[in-house]
Amino acid sequence: MRKLILTILGVLLIIASFFFAYKLIESKNKVKPVPQKVVKTVFVDTVKNSTIPIVIPANGNLTAKRRVELYAEVQGIFTPGSTLFKAGQTYRQGQTLIRIDASEYYASVQSAKSNLYNSIAAIMADLRLDFPEVFPKWQAYLNGFDLNKTTPKLPSMASEKENYFITGRGIVSNYYNVKNLEQRLSKYTISAPFDGILTEALVTEGSLIRSGQKLGEFIDPSVYEMEVAISKSFANLLKVGEKVELNNLDGTEAFTGIVSRVNGSIDATTQTITVFIEVKSELLKEGMYLEARLDAKQEENAIEINRNLLLDTNQIFVVRDGVLDVVDVKPVYFSDTKVVLKDVPNGAIILSRSVPGAYAGMLVKIFEDKPNKASN
CATH class of the missing domain: 1.20.5 (Single alpha-helices involved in coiled-coils or other helix-helix interfaces)
Incomplete structure (x- = not known):
């Protein structure tokens, strides 16, 4: 069992x-199932070559075209004036900015002027006897001599004898000594060289000012300049007088400037050239940050596309009979987001948006809802 x-x-x-x-x-x-072929939908443009303006973006800070750093050349007490010496204060041309007490120095100047007057008066009797022909002009000089006014220029010498006589009495040397003192006396008062505004005040009324001390800064707020650096390849394209569009960072305010100067040398370190843009507006302030767009040139028979559509091999994708292919192109200018290309055939259908994982021979389908015409 x-x-x-x-x-x-x-x-x-x-x-x-x-x-x-x-x-x-x-x-x-x-039998294993055959995977279905994936056909991606792509967005395209039809190429139409045209003239593309090459616009160079640049940015920088505004500085006043006319600015003066105020320094003292003499020493003394800062005496109060009719207008306070404060940042933001406006002045008219010729108006006193700073007045330094010069009473002691003024007395020495008056003493020197008096000595000059006495020296000339002492020779008048000799002039009447020895040089009667020049006596009237020296007498007129003495009559017009005012100690409270600037010393007038000495009469011109008509002959060598007169010149020797006047010089030998020390009158010429005394005259130039007085003029030197008067010139230095003028440095005790600093006047506004133009209509403007005080942007920095480093001293106050009553303080002791020393020779060589910086007192402040004074600018003309009506005209500003912006210094920008651009590639050396555009050095020959920018010309003085060309208009430049400017705007603030927010894009809410736009201004129009002109190229006022172009530096003649290239920075050896950065290989850039400095361009100065002049701009006028009541809305501008020194130190304001602006962006500029400089029209460098017009590139003919070219198109402009996004930089991410250009391959590292200087090629772009085109669509031919539902299949991706590549064509060689010639980049002529790169901006932050765009690239200008030449040698792209008219009528070619190119991608307008990048396709992840795209390759030559890839099957694609064109998005038909919004056909786009021509890349600018």
């Missing part, structure tokens, strides 16, 4: 093994 049971179990095991092997063979022979 036991042998019968074992025999039946063995037969069942053999039959189960056959069935299991059959199932394994059958599963290997099943």
Whole structure:
């Protein structure tokens, strides 16, 4: 009985093994599903070459075109005036900015002028006797001499004898000594060289001012300049007098300036050239940060596309019969986001948006809802 049971179990095991092997063979022979080809939808433009303006972006801070740093050339006490010497104070041309007490020095100047007057008066008797022909002009000079006014210029010498006589009495040297003192006396008063505003005040009324000390800064707020650096490749394209569009960082205010100066040398370190843009507006302030767009040149038979559409090999993707292909192009100018290209065939259909993982030979489908015409 036991042998019968074992025999039946063995037969069942053999039959189960056959069935299991059959199932394994059958599963290997099943046809694997073929993956469907993915056709990506792309956005395109049709190329139409035209004239593309090359606009160079630049930025910088405004500085007053006319500015004066005020320094003291003499020493003394800063005396109060009719207008406080404070930052933001406006002055008219010729109006006194700073007046330094010069009472002591003024006395020495008057003493020197008096000595000059006395020296000339002392020779008048000799002039009447020895040089009667020149006596009238020297007499007129003395009559017009005023100690409270600037010393008038000495009469011109008509002959060598007169020159020797006057010079020998020390009158010429005294005259130039007086003029030197008067010139220095004028430095005790600093006047506004033009209509403007005080932007920095480093001293106050009553303080002791020393020679060589900086007193402040004075600017003309009607005209500003912005210094920008551009690539040396555009050095020959920018010309003085060209208009420049400017705007603030927010883009809420726009201004028009002109190229006032172009530096004649190139910075050896950065290989850039400095351009100065002049701009006028009541809304501008010194130190304001502006962005400029300089029209450098017009590039003919070119297109402008996004920089991310240009491959590292100077090629771009085109669509031909539903398949991506590449064409060689010639980049002529790069901006922050755009690139200007030449040698792109007219009528070519190019990508207007980048496609992740794109490659030559990739199947694509053109987005038809909004067909775009020509890249500028």
